[in-house]
Each structure stands twice: as C-alpha cells, then as structure tokens.
Amino acid sequence: MTSTESLNGKGLALVPRTDTAQTLKDFKSDQEVRWCPGCGDYAILAAVQSFLPELGLRRENIVFVSGIGCSSRFPYYLNTYGFHSIHGRAPAIATGLASSRPDLSVWVITGDGDALSIGGNHLIHALRRNVNLNILLFNNRIYGLTKGQYSPTSEVGKITKSTPMGSLDKPFNPISLALGAEAGFVARTIDSDRKHLQSVLREAAAHRGTSLVEIYQNCNIFNDNAFEALKDPATRDDITVKLEHGRPIVFGTGDNEKAVRLSPYGGVEVVRRSEVADSEILVHDAHNPDPSLAFALSRLDDPAFEHVPIGIFRSIDRPAYDQLMREQMEAATADKGKGDLRDLLLAGDTWRIG
Amino acid sequence: MTKQVQQLDRVIIRFAGDSGDGMQLTGDRFTAETAQFGNDLSTLPNFPAEIRAPAGTLPGVSSFQLHFADHDILTPGDAPNVLVAMNPAALKANLGDLPRGADIIANTDEFTKRNLQKVGYDGNPLEDDSLAEWRVHSVPLTSLTVRALEGFEISKKDAERAKNMFALGLLSWLYHRPTEATVAFLEAKFAKKPDIAKANIAAFQAGWNYGETTESFSVSYEIKPATLPPGVYRNISGNQALAYGLIAASVQSGLPLFLGSYPITPASDILHELSKHKRFGVRTFQAEDEIAGVGAALGAAFGGALGVTTTSGPGVALKAETVGLAVTTELPLIVVDVQRAGPSTGMPTKTEQTDLLMALYGRNGESPVPVVAPATPSDCFDAAIEAARIALRYRTPVMLLSDGYLANGSEPWRVPEIDDLPDISVEFTTEPNGDGGAYLPFKRDPQTLARPWAVPGTAGLEHRIGGIEKADGTGNISYDPDNHDKMVRLRQAKIDGIEVPDLDVDDPDGDARVLVLGWGSTYGPIAAAVRRVRKAGGKVAQAHLRHLNPLPANTGDVLGSYDKVLLPEINLGQLALLLRARFLVDVIGYNRVRGLPFKAEELAAVIQDVIDSD
Ligand code: SF4
Numbered sequence: 001m002t003s004t005e006s007l008n009g010k011g012l013a014l015v016p017r018t019d020t021a022q023t024l025k026d027f028k029s030d031q032e033v034r035w036c037p038g039c040g041d042y043a044i045l046a047a048v049q050s051f052l053p054e055l056g057l058r059r060e061n062i063v064f065v066s067g068i069g070c071s072s073r074f075p076y077y078l079n080t081y082g083f084h085s086i087h088g089r090a091p092a093i094a095t096g097l098a099s100s101r102p103d104l105s106v107w108v109i110t111g112d113g114d115a116l117s118i119g120g121n122h123l124i125h126a127l128r129r130n131v132n133l134n135i136l137l138f139n140n141r142i143y144g145l146t147k148g149q150y151s152p153t154s155e156v157g158k159i160t161k162s163t164p165m166g167s168l169d170k171p172f173n174p175i176s177l178a179l180g181a182e183a184g185f186v187a188r189t190i191d192s193d194r195k196h197l198q199s200v201l202r203e204a205a206a207h208r209g210t211s212l213v214e215i216y217q218n219c220n221i222f223n224d225n226a227f228e229a230l231k232d233p234a235t236r237d238d239i240t241v242k243l244e245h246g247r248p249i250v251f252g253t254g255d256n257e258k259a260v261r262l263s264p265y266g267g268v269e270v271v272r273r274s275e276v277a278d279s280e281i282l283v284h285d286a287h288n289p290d291p292s293l294a295f296a297l298s299r300l301d302d303p304a305f306e307h308v309p310i311g312i313f314r315s316i317d318r319p320a321y322d323q324l325m326r327e328q329m330e331a332a333t334a335d336k337g338k339g340d341l342r343d344l345l346l347a348g349d350t351w352r353i354g
Numbered sequence: 355m356t357k358q359v360q361q362l363d364r365v366i367i368r369f370a371g372d373s374g375d376g377m378q379l380t381g382d383r384f385t386a387e388t389a390q391f392g393n394d395l396s397t398l399p400n401f402p403a404e405i406r407a408p409a410g411t412l413p414g415v416s417s418f419q420l421h422f423a424d425h426d427i428l429t430p431g432d433a434p435n436v437l438v439a440m441n442p443a444a445l446k447a448n449l450g451d452l453p454r455g456a457d458i459i460a461n462t463d464e465f466t467k468r469n470l471q472k473v474g475y476d477g478n479p480l481e482d483d484s485l486a487e488w489r490v491h492s493v494p495l496t497s498l499t500v501r502a503l504e505g506f507e508i509s510k511k512d513a514e515r516a517k518n519m520f521a522l523g524l525l526s527w528l529y530h531r532p533t534e535a536t537v538a539f540l541e542a543k544f545a546k547k548p549d550i551a552k553a554n555i556a557a558f559q560a561g562w563n564y565g566e567t568t569e570s571f572s573v574s575y576e577i578k579p580a581t582l583p584p585g586v587y588r589n590i591s592g593n594q595a596l597a598y599g600l601i602a603a604s605v606q607s608g609l610p611l612f613l614g615s616y617p618i619t620p621a622s623d624i625l626h627e628l629s630k631h632k633r634f635g636v637r638t639f640q641a642e643d644e645i646a647g648v649g650a651a652l653g654a655a656f657g658g659a660l661g662v663t664t665t666s667g668p669g670v671a672l673k674a675e676t677v678g679l680a681v682t683t684e685l686p687l688i689v690v691d692v693q694r695a696g697p698s699t700g701m702p703t704k705t706e707q708t709d710l711l712m713a714l715y716g717r718n719g720e721s722p723v724p725v726v727a728p729a730t731p732s733d734c735f736d737a738a739i740e741a742a743r744i745a746l747r748y749r750t751p752v753m754l755l756s757d758g759y760l761a762n763g764s765e766p767w768r769v770p771e772i773d774d775l776p777d778i779s780v781e782f783t784t785e786p787n788g789d790g791g792a793y794l795p796f797k798r799d800p801q802t803l804a805r806p807w808a809v810p811g812t813a814g815l816e817h818r819i820g821g822i823e824k825a826d827g828t829g830n831i832s833y834d835p836d837n838h839d840k841m842v843r844l845r846q847a848k849i850d851g852i853e854v855p856d857l858d859v860d861d862p863d864g865d866a867r868v869l870v871l872g873w874g875s876t877y878g879p880i881a882a883a884v885r886r887v888r889k890a891g892g893k894v895a896q897a898h899l900r901h902l903n904p905l906p907a908n909t910g911d912v913l914g915s916y917d918k919v920l921l922p923e924i925n926l927g928q929l930a931l932l933l934r935a936r937f938l939v940d941v942i943g944y945n946r947v948r949g950l951p952f953k954a955e956e957l958a959a960v961i962q963d964v965i966d967s968d
Contacts, residue, residue, distance in 0.1 A: 076820075338633055341634075
C-alpha cells in the first residue's frame, strides 16, 4: 500500500502481520514486575498482554515508549521493543520514532504527572499533529513514584505531603484537554473492567493517528479508592455513563435511570429518564467532526464525581502526521526525482579553477 | 574621458544601511559576482537584533562585509577600505571601524535634517569637514535611482527601494565585477513581477553607468582572480555547509536523516535548508520546543535514523536531559550548537565560543560526549560528516560546535568529489549475540566499546532500553553499586577511546618557540595573524583543534614542546582551563567576549607580544 491511499481507520495497515499464533506468554518479558501489591497497574498490564496477541502483529514491530513514573516501568514487562525514557518526554520521543517508522505499532505509556504536568506540552502537540501513536494515560490522580504529592488531576483541596493544607490548583480533565487539542481519538476506561479496557484498546489500535486513552488506575498506596464509586456494585451502575456510538446516552437503573440531553446553555445536562421524551435524549456520535459535543460530555464528571462518562468520546479520521510527511517526500521526489548528492553540492553559481 | 584603472591585491567593502534597505541582498549579490570572477573571498553579515527596528536609527543598521583578494584569504577582514552608507545611522554606526583614508560612499538623499537628528548629528557630516580623514563620495543614490526609473510602471516607493541595486551597479563598476549573473538573478527573483524585475535591472545598470560617467569616481580597480587549488568552486555559508554535510552523512551512512528542531537564531537556517531536501529522504520536524526537537531525533535514532537536532546555546541547556538519555542508552545522535553570545538570551545575533564547557559537562552524572568544532564556514560540511561518523560508529551523542560567525559567514568552497567522502555506513545487529539465542543490547564491541544497534522490526532481538542504570551486557535495570561504577567507567572509556586524527602543527622553519593554539571559528583570524607575524620576521607555530573531546592523542606532546602556548578564545578561557588541568601546561589565554570575531591585526600584536616577552 502506498501512503497516498487512504489509511484512515486502518491503524495497523502498514505494520507487518504474523501468521504464527501468539499468546499472552509471548508478550511477557523475563523481568520481575515490581509495582506495589494491589496496584491497578497489574490489571492494565495483564489486560494489555492478553490483548496484544489479538492484533496479530509481528512482535518485533511493536514498541512501547514511556516517560517516568510508576506506570512508565510498563515497557520492561513486555517482550516487545521498549524505551523507558525521561520525565514527560515519551510523546516527543515516540513522535520521532512513529513519524519515521510507519511499520511500527507505537504505544506510549504515561501517567497523570508525566503526561499532564511535566510533559503537558508534548502531549497536546502530539494530539494536534495526529502522530500515529496510542497513548495510554494511567490516571491515578497522585504522584506515586515520588511518594504521594498531589498531581494535576488531583481534586482541589487534596491533602498530601506537599499540600498539608490542601491543594489549590484546579485539576485538568484529561479528556477535555485532549478534545481541546482536537485529538482524533479520545477515550476513557477503567483498570478493573478488563472487557471495557480491551474494547477501547482495540478501537485505539485501529485508529490511525494519535489515540488518547485515559485509564482510571488505582494507586492503593497513596490514593486508594479514588475511583471506588465506579467499581462498587452499589454505586457503579448509577454513575457510569457508558458512551456507545449511535446509542442514546442513558445510564442508571430503576428509579435512578437518567439520560443526557442538550442543555439550553449550549452544553449537555443529566436529567431523570422519566422526565424526557426519547427524542430528546442525546444520541452519541463519536464520529462528529465537531468536537464540541464530545467536549460537553467530558464535562459531565466535573467537578463532582456524580456521573462519569467512559468509552470513546471521539473517533474521527484525519491523515496521520507520518503519512503527511511521506506524501510531501513523495511529491518532492515525483517533482524532481530522487536527490543526488553531487547535483545538490553543485547547485547554484559555481566556477572552475584550473 | 578614459578613467584610470588601478591594480589592488585585496579590498574590504562594507555595505551598511537600514534593515529595510536590502543590504544583505546587495552584499550577497556582490559576493556572487566576486566569486564568479574568481577572487578568494570571505564575508561577514551583521544583522540588527530587532527584526524591524525603527527606520533610520542606530539599532536598525544592518551591514554586510566582504573581503576579496587575488590570493587566498582567511577572514572577512579587520577594517573596511570602503563603506557604503545608505543613511546617517549607517555612517555613524560604522565610522569607528574605518581606517584613515578609506572611501565612504554616502547616499546624500537620506542625510536630511530629521535623519541626522535621529542619530544625534548636529550638522551634516558630509558638508562640514568632520570626515576630512576619509575620501567621501556623496552620491544622491535615491534620487538618481528614481530618475533612472522614470517611465517604469512602478510606484515611487518601489522605485526608491531599487536604490540598493543602483549602489550594487556602482560598486560593480568600481571593481570590474561581471554583471550577467545579477541580471539573471533579478529576473528569477521577480519572475512574478516583471515590472519590478525590469526596474531593478535598470537601476543596477544605471548605477554602473553612473560610475562610468560621473566625475566623483576617477579611478576604478582591478583585483586579479586568485590562484586556488584546481576544482569546481561555489560560495557557501557555514549553516548551508552544515546542512549539506548532514545530507552527505545521511547518504554516506545509508541512514535516513531525521531533524528535530525548534527555531532559534542563529541556527534556524539549517532547519530551513534541510526542509528543502525531502527528495533525499530527509524528514524535518519543527517541534513544539527544544526538548521535543531532541527527543524526536532520539526516538528516530532508536528506530534506525540518523537523528539530528540543531539549536543554539539556550536550546542546548534545555536539551541536556535528553542528551544524557542518549549517553546512557548509547544511541547515535548529533546535537548542533550554533553558539551565540550568552548567558541567557544574551545577544542572539552575535558570536561566541562560550558553550564549550556546557557541551562537555552540562549534564547530570558522568555523561561524556564527544565534541567536534568546525574551523571555517566550508569546514562545517566536513565537520558534520565527522560528527556523524563518531556518533554512528561509537553509538553516542556528539556535539557539533559551530557559532554565529561561521553560520552566517561565507567563503568559496572547493566542492568535494563524492567518491572522496568517507564511507560511514553502519550495520544494524540482526542476530542474537548471547548464549542460547539471547540478545545482549549492552554487550560491547571489544575494540570500540560500542554496543550493538538492533532496531525495532528485527525479529528475536526485542529488548528494552532506558534512562535507569543498566546491567552490563543484558541492559536490565540494575542498582548494583559495582555494576554502576563499571558502567560509568565503560561509557567514559568508550568516549576516551574514540579515534581522532593527530593535531597538526604548522611551523614552517621548525624552530618556533611559541605555539598559538585555537579551536573552532577563530581559525581564520589566528591564521591571518600568524601570517602577519611571520611576514614581519616573527617565529610562531600554529595548531588548531577540531576535536575537543577526545583531544588528539598527541595534544600533550605538542603543547609540551613549546616554551609558550597562546590560546585566543572568544570566552573567558574555557579550553585553557581544560588544557591546564589535563596537561599542566601554563597556557596563556587571550580572551575577548565582545560578540565579534577577533581581528587579525589584534591577534598579530598579541602573538608578537608573547614572542617578545620573556
Ligand atoms: S505507588 Fe501507587 S501507582 Fe505506584 S506502584 Fe505503588 S500503588 Fe502503583
């Protein structure tokens, strides 16, 4: 396939496939996994390891790149190519790799501090450029590796070692931020829901360009139960808003059944299911080229944790950065032929002596 | 009237005007004509720091100096023989550099009361006798141009703007320059605006004719072509040569070039140049910041590209952590630092050699990095290939230290034969190198100590690298104290063991007792100064360091075999500090940090002083 053909929706079209059947074991490295017992990272690792065989890619063409933080140890535990880099810079490093190697499936593993604080700039620029990357953002709303300072996703007033009287700064909502940067694929999932997590990863891998997947991840040491309401059978169904493309957005059970509709103020609002007509209920359109409604949905969990949308907020096709780069290279070559070093050095005014 | 023609062996002209007057273009064109004529030459543009400083003010003055001769020359010249001053500000800003007897060609139209006041002249210096020391040619350049362009379908403003071409025509007549290329250049430049093209060509020709007919110029000058080694020549600036060197390194290594860069003065032109050459498989990535620029380059290198980042001092400071990552992951990477005056923002358009210690030591941990410094604008080509050779062969980041003087200066360059360029091809590792089919990413080549380079996509060699300390051989995370000590020493030994050519000494009679040593862009001024000293009967040896890390193996011997070692640097003695520490030699520093290159005359006096002193 040449790059000028549309690769939209074919996230892995340029990555060589294998005929050999793979199992979870093929993706386990020989390194001992060293997160705290009970950490949500284990569940994500297991979900990823058992998901990768399903892609049917040659293992050597998969690369995991990470920054710094607990989650960033991830690449060491996968038997693929891996690069554990420096704090915040994984999207930048992965950009160089993915734009020059379209035959690779490149995954960035990052956390809330890594991606949204020290590396915030690289994240938003990777998103706007639509580099062919899958970014998995493990959000535990705390700094784990440095032992428990508040993070850019911690709620206001968070009491930590560095904020004994409570944190002052308003948190980022990673989904809103990514949509603000006009990312083409934006989703949220939870460490404990393997099925949902893997379904999101599947879509993310199929998306050519940057896909940002926020994964709520429990840090049981420094911020335990941050997402408990989404996991506790007593509450979870009443607050989890599962976004599914083409389906009306309803959630909750029995008397607590609720629906999402357009609000008169230009956003969306949650109302009792019994109080709205079917026609009023918002139907989720992940492929809407305009990100405004997706953004409005991302605000539902903010500021209180009363209803939290998970799933794919946005999935639209636009050419990935590497593809556009190749197209320019091909156009330049088609125009004037492949570069010749001698011609280059002798271009312009020259003169001969002797 | 036939005019007198006088022979000269060399001339230094400085074109100076407002930044909107097109002085860089005028200088470039005069340079092209001169190159074509076959003189040796060297140029030095001088840009104002502000993009558009208020018109007619001193900060708005832009200039271009050109030195050309019938013999090989080494610098853009100390002091101009001719100053073209397009306005009072240009006169005032440059007068201090003019030696007695020099020619001043001044555009009288701009010497209005208002313009004179703007720069603090009480009277008109062209009309009083304050310029008596110089030979002043008052020429109403603007009105002559406007008159010459009467009847052309262009606005008055466009007509006035063509005055730089009138000046170029006049100077071209004065020095017998060939004009065809400039006419062709103007036709091409204004291809989409034929009226403007015609007007500029007419202004250029009017300037030439004016020289021939006016009485204010009674003499014109001839400077014979220089005899240079045979070959095909072109004129080239340091930044352009560096960009071409990187492309050549890509071709000669067989690796695609990936440039990650953030715009910064005076390095941006390398990004601009490389972005034009996509046909060579060059990828240029204008990153969101300096850190992303080097990060992307390193990521591309991990994938098997020739990864390069280009910047200036402030950018190097930001890239330091990533360069450290390249040191410890032992991936090839080229970091180009086009040094400028610092600290902090400093003086972006001015030159310095003040980043040497940062290049060598400006990272956390024991983080050795090879450093290569080009000596002249055209040498940037070879230095770039050399930096790539070291990076690829030893799997290491390399610092390439150019500077503003080299970047923007230009000189004729004998274009090399492609067959003469070094082969720097690399072979990626494709087979396991450990027991039982294992791949050990940090098992070193016994000779170079370089680690194998297996790129993603290579089956069976899947491995992980990172910034955490690695166990020798396997590359697995290791906090073992002895392993760390060993890895620190191995990384250092690898850099120390890089093979670099010996330091050459130029000492024609072999009996000099004083050595003048330099590195980087001071080569031209030092060599010109050495010539002067020798001409006057002084004995002095010269050596120039291209490799700052590791230093050539014979450096200590060379330094030790002279009574005195003089080291001029455009910093406060950074290399001197290193040489003193390493070789216990009492190096004599000569240090000026004015944002300007040394002058040959200045250095000649310093060398003579050192020879004369006991
Ligand atoms: S500190 Fe928290 S995030 Fe880090 S490994 Fe332990 S539980 Fe996991």
